[in-house]
Amino acid sequence: MTDTSMMPPQTRWWQSRTVHRFLRNRLAMVGLVLVVGLTLTCVVGPWLLPFDELYINLRARFSPPGTGSHIFGTDPLGRDIAARLFHAGRVSLLVGFTAMLMSTILGSVIGIVAGYSGGRIGAALMRVVDAFLSFPSIFLLLALAAFIRPSPFMITVIIAITSWMEVARIVEAEVRSMRDRDFVMAARMMGLPRSQIMFREMLPNVIGSIIVAASLTVARAILLEAYVSFLGYGIQPPLPSWGNMLNGAQQYLDKAPWLAIVPGTAITLAVSGFNFIGDGLRDALDATSDQR
């Protein structure tokens, strides 16, 4: 960001008014608190608890929340749910965040290339995007996860492969509408190479939309991880994730409902947090939102 002078001033996304609008948005602040709070709890939490997430104590099986120092109770093997929840949170948040990075990069590159090239190349790329969108992502995700040997990294890659399309669509539309703007013309006339026009001139102008899409993609990626892991094809035990903690919860629903309630609440809070932030960012970046 050193050569800000190269960019047209009217589209700077970090303009203080945008930041102000974001900070004034109560829901976005709730989201920020949720996300930061949950992340901190998951990072710090395991050190504060007297239990190890893998320590099995069959005598303490199915202890309800609040028994002894098990704040969220224990699971069918007597493992402390709080300890597992925090470790699982590290895994789920990391998978969600990494998948977001991968899919945002992939989607942005495809979107910029398609939008700037236009014509046949652009149309062909966007048809590929449409084709990917025609698969219900859970079907595709499960099929890939079942045939590829699941490791946390592969799961992340697979989630990214099934969720880059929204970003690509948004970026393509914006870049296409910007293709004939004066600053792009100027860059073209100066004889800058295509890649430089696309990634040095145009990318900074769509970064706002990319960030909005990215925060919504984290939410989506955390949900997708939960879906595949719940169904048994995602993160494999003993490594806990919020999704696979719910994997066995259904059969103990009458005996130990907290097995289902605790991790599900964590997922809902984290995903809501990212959705609130994304929505707040979208409003903040929308210059017309002050008038409403």
Added chain:
Amino acid sequence: MLRYLLSRFWQSLILLFLVSLIGFMMLNLAPGGPLSQFALTPGMTQETLDRLAEQMGLNRPLLVRYADWLWHMLKGDWGKSYRDGLPVLEIIASHLFATLLLMGGSTILSVVIGTWLGISSALRQGSVFDYTTTVAAMVALSIPTFWFGLVSIFVFSLWLGWLPAGNMYTVGDGSFSDYAIHLIMPSFVLALVNVAVWSRYMRSTTLDVLSQDFVRTAKAKGLSPRRVLMKHVVGNAMVPMITLAGMQLPALLGGALVTETVFTWPGMGRLFLDSLGYNDYPVVMGLLMFSAIFVLLGNLIADLVVALVDPRIRLD
């Protein structure tokens, strides 16, 4: 109109081709691939695996295999299940009704509730009601469907005992009311996300229509607010919703898969998961393609309906 329909039809065909290419390549390039089931058989040697690969034609170039596979698909020969040897299309067909029933029930719910919520919050823009539904919709989008299903089972089956916890009908009963009572909970669970999406879109399109000139004209003519709303606003705001319904199809199908798992609903989603468990490659591939074709068809139909309803497209 005819030209629009033809071009839309061509687009769908091209997309269908791309979908088949992507689906085939992804599953065939994945490590393991179609032979992963046989590789697990005890006493299996590399030699036998190679012979199997040759028998199944797996040692031919990928593009040749794709062309061969596509040709068989077009002829309606989608392969046979590894599990029971039945033709894939037949298996899918026998699970289709359950899924359609679930999707239908849930769509009716989400359209009715979502439309009502959307219009109500648009008419009271900025009110507490509007704000509450906005936040509620965002939270609803963040709840994992399967977890919502588990919580509903806990509350309504185990705790209150009002509704059955799963299955499509009671064995030995199978009357209409029996089906209906089994349908209530899964379709509400599946509808949650769609209600959220639907109400958001309905709100914004209603706001769009409300600011149009013809609404002002209708009001100026002295029509009652109710008539303006029902005849001029709602009707016009519903048109983009048809497109939305098509766009929501992949999410609806994916949600149905998860909902079916939680409620042991005997539809395509359950079939998909069972087939994954058995490494039943042809059925998995068939369901993947079937769901994509279903989505493309749904979108095409949605566009046809919009073209029939919207005079601006009809006149083109």
